Amino acid sequence: MQDRSTPVSDSMESREPQPELGRRRFFNATALAGIAGLAACTDKSGSAAPTAASAAPAAHGGAANPTHLKPGELDTYYGLWSGGHTGDMRVLGIPSGREILRIPCFVPDALVGWGITNESKKIMGTKPDGSLRYTVGDTHHTHASYKDGNYDGRYAWINDKINSRIARIRLDYFVCDKITQLPNVQGFHGIFPDKADPVDPAKNFTTRVFCGGEFGIPLPQKGTLDEKQYRSLFTCVDAETMEVRWQVLLDGNCDLVATSYDGKLAASNQYNTEGGAKYEDMMSAERDSCVFFNIARIEEAVKAGKFKTIGTSKVPVVDGTRESNKDAKSALTAYVSVPKNPHGVNASPDAKYFICAGKLSPTGTVIELAKVLDWFDGKMEKLDDAIVAEVELGLGPLHTAFDGRGNAYTTLFLDSQIVKWNLEKAIAFYKGDKTAKYVVDRLDVHYQPGHINASQSETKAADGKFLAVGCKFAKDRFLPAGPLHPENEQIVDISGEKMVLLGDHPVRGEPHDFIFFKRELLSPKQVYELDAFPNAVKDPKDSGVTRNGKKVTVKMTSQAPAFSLREFSVKKGDEVTLILTNLDKVQDLTHGFAIPGHNVNFIVNPQETASVTFTAGDPGVYWCYCTHFCHALHLEMRTRMIVEA
């Protein structure tokens, strides 16, 4: 068997010969021809066996591949990955690319009992009948809280696009502790915390999270086909209380979100300034926008009562439409023009620029934040003069990462490449210096990259060591396992002039965005505090069954290899609330608790308390057993629920 094995299945598309057109040639020839190229990633030649160029293994200069950790060796970076429509957040170790944890947020998780325990149901939200309000989710973007321009290890946030929810993750216990639904928003997509207060310099840390609304809808909601009545909102959520502070009514939609290091500006790229309802209409204009928000002015307007509310929501909504914000000196928003259907807006670690990528234009646009502030201050007349570069990068540019040495790395979806380009040289080129070679390097990736990020890229401490790139199509990169392919997260060494591809990592669909940062920035806790749970059963002697009519409370503790109650009796139809405290104190000594036939299974980590409420079923013996391997006598660790007639 050779290293570059061909796929093993006869049925694979990649076996179909495509002698005339290699993957690269096809993209370059047709995509440049215009809109036809947008379908390039659907062409069969895209799944052909890699050409010599893309198949060549990374030349890693003979040094050990740093993604290949020795047994027992720890990763040096934490990665926080969104899970897409698995609805979770994932924790990866970088550079190994290994997934260490999944954190359930918006969607039930059978492993931990998320959506089963009373505690998790309260966070997720329930209907009046006690069942979960939502059972699906679609997480896209995850970002963490800042202090002094770097991550401070308190929180991360993640969006749910399907039901417009924002979840907060505590980065000490790595659990979701709050979920908020945004009012009057559909398709909540981009999310970014602020990095400082726009007014109070003492607050050089995150206190707000900004959320972009992507889908225009009637406000308030009603059923109408007339898309001219549809509008989107940009939302500010309080980082601590997780309550919605205010919203901004917009022209056009919101896609991704970025924030400045001084706290003064947030921005969202807008790919549908046309307000179209069909994709042809959404891409009819040659230029769209990146809309900037003047945070201090918006909050002054809210304070001054210059807002309305929409429907039953009490959230103040200020007017950020173009018509109402023509006067720079009072404007809350500023719409900088950027080329056709931009995707992605990213803040450079030197705090100077936001970069928008063109998607349907082969360009990257560099916007200088000081100039946007100049416009707001009336010091610069034409807003678009804030654009200090707009340079050609390649086909289908989407997202941009940074190495802290002045270089940007942008994914080219259609080209299946990363382009490394130098910001100052791009600015010089745009200014007229045609000798400025701003493209430094290009690297083929596999295939169709979306999000990209570099180590510490979204902080002032960008260290330029590794790049992760989320490739949307894996095609032939892994053993074929039926029609559903994994995504391919690739790790790239960016420590030198040339990028070096280090490794492929299959991931369950569909991570979109991710960040990764030095492990020293977090201080995780691996054992809970017993007192943190008001309903904790602190002593096995407190175990027992109490009845109040048809309502029964069962209190129990776990200590390997036994539950404190060896059996307990209830009656058919009882509403049983079972409270379980894990008294084991050692890290990694988690217990599970399953009841056959009752849809109950959940875990309790060391010193954790969790509870479930269920209706006792038909008479019989139900062996409740430990589902999380804990001890040599794990199989024998059980209690009996006797359901009497």
Place this chain on the structure above:
Amino acid sequence: MQDRSTPVSDSMESREPQPELGRRRFFNATALAGIAGLAACTDKSGSAAPTAASAAPAAHGGAANPTHLKPGELDTYYGLWSGGHTGDMRVLGIPSGREILRIPCFVPDALVGWGITNESKKIMGTKPDGSLRYTVGDTHHTHASYKDGNYDGRYAWINDKINSRIARIRLDYFVCDKITQLPNVQGFHGIFPDKADPVDPAKNFTTRVFCGGEFGIPLPQKGTLDEKQYRSLFTCVDAETMEVRWQVLLDGNCDLVATSYDGKLAASNQYNTEGGAKYEDMMSAERDSCVFFNIARIEEAVKAGKFKTIGTSKVPVVDGTRESNKDAKSALTAYVSVPKNPHGVNASPDAKYFICAGKLSPTGTVIELAKVLDWFDGKMEKLDDAIVAEVELGLGPLHTAFDGRGNAYTTLFLDSQIVKWNLEKAIAFYKGDKTAKYVVDRLDVHYQPGHINASQSETKAADGKFLAVGCKFAKDRFLPAGPLHPENEQIVDISGEKMVLLGDHPVRGEPHDFIFFKRELLSPKQVYELDAFPNAVKDPKDSGVTRNGKKVTVKMTSQAPAFSLREFSVKKGDEVTLILTNLDKVQDLTHGFAIPGHNVNFIVNPQETASVTFTAGDPGVYWCYCTHFCHALHLEMRTRMIVEA
């Protein structure tokens, strides 16, 4: 930063100094002292920083580590992993240890829409109101279908312990296609397909799947504390129809299951022959059993009507209790004695032996199958004479794998080791040759290993290249990420005399069992056949909305970057059935379909059709969007559901 980094968190248990007792010393000292050692894995010293012995990186002879694949390089083995209480099956590539796919079975999966689409709900089973009967699961063991002593790539099966269900996975499309609930069984644990028919030599392939029932319950079920009335059943399921063929009433319980290559025998180890209800009672006897089933005789008895039925179940139940099977010449079952609370029974690839591991005894027991058949045939008087070896291996032996060269590899849970031992030498030693050195090698693993398997180990084609071992505790092996640790699946090179640890792989809890085999044995399909779906919308022209009273059917197709209907209207309260066919034909071109506020999200793979039924909510505009990245215009790929009042 050094290679052997210490954990980064101040709060980690491992920071607590444990100068007196290293991990190894602790286990060896106390565990040998008896039952106290059973709690060894809960001791804090277990999470102390690794000692020099366990921390030493693998000496891999300077050769490239074969688990470290170059970018684009494919794995050489498929691995099928159970997911534990995530309720799924997982597909891994080996030797890299990368997870390529999760196959939802018993538990809803928000990514693919498992438990959301009508097609998946039909497989999972629903209550009269249309909601899912079960939302939790606990998969433990997965094994695949055989032909001529090797895997034939048709099916795999996996158990659900919580609700006693068996799921079948098609290994062409890698999807679950049938789930059967076992009647009158609680705690369905061990599972194994047969490898041949016991009577018809032409059927040298799998036609039955055997399932062990672990928890004794009253038969029929009723609420009683008297455990003497509890019994377990061993169940045979038809591999093709997935219907339950017959069951065997037993003394004692069933744990793991093994089958012989000639189809004549199946067996299950029994850890609770005492029929105890508490762990102390379950471990009171010095010896338990491995119960053998004479398949041909059982099926003759069923055919002859020598069975009863239990409760409302119509499944024939034959009597396999000790009292009724004393006469070898007519016995359906044979209870071979094995030491205290055995865990695991494994068939050697030379087709000669079943090996039981002692768990609470430091021994492995080798049972010769020809001798068990001799006993059934009346040729051997004492059944326990089938035991040809019972040798000391170490503390907490659980499961055994094989290299095809006469060696066995057994996990030692308490010792945190794998012991490599030679079967023929063990037999010679047991026979009296005290010079026979049956232990070949020992390897520390990290930590508390449960299941183990080797490449092709459960087939006649065992190739002795790689070993995978499922370590239940990861402790300090990965970056700390809160209280819930991953498991640690380690890959070991067994091609030489000495075992070599190659790599650590964190996996989401809790894989139990797994198999891995040469990739050439499977022929996966990566595009569906349109005609395989009776409700397929084969032409975009067939799209549309039809109404029948309050029931509305919406037919739609997807072709990147558009759905065939750009909008559709329904009325509040309508029961809407939406049928979506993905007309894209290219592998990896999967689309998703989400409806905000309606708990609808599912995917359609190339040429697949899926449907959902939901009640239309409040009046408004609902943007249904593609959730699975498909195209440069993926964000623009939407349709509008207009809900009218």
